Amino acid sequence: MRRVTHRFLCASLFVDIGASLVLWAGVPLLAQTPAPVDNAQTAADAPMTVLHMNVKLVNVFTNVTDGTGAIVGGLTKDDFSLKEDGRAQRIAVFERQSELPLNLVLAIDTSGSVRKDLPLEQDAARRFVHVLLRGQDQISLLEFSTEVRQVVAFTNQANRIDRGLSSLRGGPATALYDAIYLASQSLAPRQGRKVLVLVTDGGDTANTVTYAQALEQALRGEVMVYSIIDVPIEASAGRDTGGEHALITLAEQTGGRYFYASDGGLDKAFNQVSDDLRTQYLLAYYPTHQQPGMNFHHIQVTVPRATAESFNIRYRTGYYSDPGAQ
Template identity: 30%
Template sequence: MFCGTRTRSFSSWLLILVLVVSLCDAGLYSQQPTATYSVKVKVVNMLATVRDKHGQIIRSLTKDDFTLEEDGRPQTIRYFTRETDMPLTLGLLVDTSRSQLRLLDEERTASHSFLDQMLRENKDNAFLIHFDSQVELLQDATGSRQKLEQALADVNMSREEQPVSGSPGSWPGGGGHRHGGGGGSSAAAGTLLYDAVFLASDELMKKEQGRKALIILSDGMDQGSKLSLETAIAAAQRADTMVYSILFADPQFYNQGPFGGWGGHRGGWGRFPQEDHPNGKKIMEKLATDTGGRFFEVGKKQSIEQIYAQIQEELRNQYSIGYTPDRPNPGSGYHKLHLAAKQKDMIVQTRDGYYWDR
């Protein structure tokens, strides 16, 4: 009897010991770090406007109505929405060189009405830059109509009319809000269009989220920019920013005689054959088409107010499209995109590529 009792007691203690060890092992195991793996997935986003053959915006399409290619490779659209409710950041870039001075009052009035109607309270922001021999940020991104109205009132030619030093300054950071032209250039001869687009894209738009668009009011005649047109366009593309370019030229200025323009330089174009000066229209068209925006020209057929109304309608009726490239690493550099509607008589307006930056 005694022996049997001891045997049963020993067996019971052995079972308890096994359970305790097992529980301890389980606890220790659960506390060990678990290996995790993360994969960075690149999502390419694009905004598109679709029109019929009559130029009317089409608002009723689905993702199945589109085909998409990257570098000639078919892609699958994974994200699609017809109503873009994302925040909007607008950048207004106004040319204030001598050739534009007679147009500034009209530009101020139309721009004030556009921003007042376009910006949604507590959701959208806008900033304002003017450029001639300087690129000056008059108002950083804000939703305040009062601040934007004051900035529009300040749109005018830069005060600096003497030769500019070689230092470009620190725009818009470092306590400065101006970016100067090349060394030895003067305010009279400067129109830093390319520099203005680059700075607006690289230093302002790049940090913003949501939809982004630059609106440029200019005759397209760049003079004195340190950067090239291609560099300016690349900056806008890297910042996922569309450019809406409005060609607004004063024909009286360019038709003046050899001494009628500013120092006979910008105003003296009338003395030279057409091919001797840059084609402002082609420059403005390229800024728009290469970034997925749109080109407009103020003239007898359409006023600046009518153009602003078209831009407003377009920005409120875009398709937001996103996809993940079929190649995990397409390679650094620029990749061509082709978005098309399956119905042949529809015209799709969007950017034609993106930069893959690792």
């Protein structure tokens, strides 16, 4: 079994009844006429009954904004209601502005369709990394065009990301879904929050990994996807609106967010990602009353005291209960 410290807790329970009575397989608990036995020999020969129990803590990182888009802080555990597959769940862990480590993959599209904006993307990404990175955080840099390349492995040193950004190289095609899939794979085994920030125009021309496969891998890895969409300005013929829609849906399904670079520039988009990651609520629960045989479990988070229009609540839509292909 894969060991994941925060999300999966595995315990082997040694059954102890009363002060000193130990349950052994094949040994009666009660006997009317106990016969003298060699306790040490009996204990050595009899197999011990060990119970294995998997206790799965499901983490739901949640962002709440009001109707104007302003971040809603100050909510308490009692303000939230959480359900899995329509069944109410008890929130076991609640944190505001979580200090959990942040593991982030910054993935930049270097294909021909966005190459004209690459210098602006590099400069904005440098500023983003220097503002965001804390002592407990790790960032990896990835570029994708015809193929996906990890430029910098996970690091806590902003200057390494700086050098990596200066070494980006391009290619004609765009392996967008491959990038999402591989980045999610690299994030899956890491501890703490897992985030993928994509800078792209949304086109995928590699046709290796499908959108459905990329989304499933992100959900399995508990990866929040933030899409910064850089599209041609006033050139609808050059826009891949299907790709843009895919990036929007991907962000919504994983609890992330999407931004258009044209709405205030790349710096504004990166700043909004940074603000989002600093103002998250962590709601975690141990699933109860699960319906057997279900592979994907849907999550619903609400703030009952508010009307549906008052708050925009963002979180991942669910999780897979089977291990799946890694």
